[in-house]
């Protein structure tokens with residue numbers, strides 16, 4: 373078939389092979405320890421479900437305004453002002469079908485053909501594919517294990533060319549679980565602003581931070597940085613609302629208007645009654661989030677302790693999100709091989725690092741029970757011992 377070359381060029385997800393196999397094995401009755409989850413294992417808090425149910429019962433079943441219900445945009449602007457010290461007007465907020473959709477709109481609106489988008493690696497696997505579909509060119513800057521899987525201002529500077537247009541930041545990070553300190557972010561943002569880059573800051577994991585570490589909103593660092601920053605966030609991760617498909621970004625009005633027009637001809641507004649759940653999430657009590665974060669923290673500490681006790685593995689201490697991203701180079705296996713053999717021999721499902729731009733790593737999600745982690749680590753220990 374004669375397909376559009378940008379779409380035809382999207383590779384099928386490399387992670388899918390392992391995931392599909394793990395699911396098939398589980399369906400066939402195998403006892404699988406899964407570490408592949410990219411979403412909280414908790415249910416959406418009751419008061420949020422209640423608000424959406426109420427909206428549904430009241431007949432909030434028609435199209436919402438394209439940019440999102442104004443009450444939700446106001447709630448988002450209030451949240452960004454009070455929690456993130458970001459002074460966006462409600463008109464600068466565009467609500468979409470998940471943060472992923474927001475990111476897609478943004479790259480579509482920002483990228484001219486050949487514009488370069490600087491992406492720190494390891495990266496969330498959707499960024500490069502979205503940039504390519506939009507006609508842009510992803511340029512990767514690698515963070516090493518020695519630097520906590522974070523990039524340095526010098527490395528960023530070295531990657532910048534006259535075609536550079538955007539810097540993507542994702543702190544706390546999927547897949548590495550690392551968090552940039554305020555000063556580290558400021559140094560990166562300074563380089564970006566000096567070179568006239570826009571900063572797309574994906575802050576979806578901001579609430580999941582541990583060890584007293586704080587997540588910083590890069591846009592709050594200075595008025596110059598704020599002007600060039602697009603802040604992306606959503607409901608999926610903090611409120612366990614992945615299936616609701618609700619996210620947003622806030623940024624310069626001109627960009628919001630461009631993305632709004634794009635959205636009006638592609639998806640229209642997100643689900644109407646889901647947006648009422650979103651209002652309840654932002655305006656309601658936040659102890660539900662704290663409880664989830666506390667559970668993640670306990671699992672994180674246990675998982676990291678077990679991972680770092682294994683020969684051939686090293687693991688930067690994750691201080692954010694719900695992932696650990698150990699380096700497996702010492703085992704002599706590349707990530708696809710490691711993941712495939714671990715699944716085959718010990719029925720443990722992990723995500724290979726290759727599609728995240730890190731073939732010497734694998735990703736463990738701890739959005740699963742402590743019992744699952746304990747059993748999975750016992751099996752991993754056996755697996756690694758056999759390799760030695």
Ligand SMILES: *Cc1c(COP(=O)(O)O)cnc(C)c1O
Pocket residue numbers: 410469470471472473496542545546574576605606607608609614617618619
């Ligand atoms: C989960 C995730 C998102 C977006 O999720 P949505 O469900 O589309 O809101 C965005 N960025 C990263 C890094 C993620 O892990």
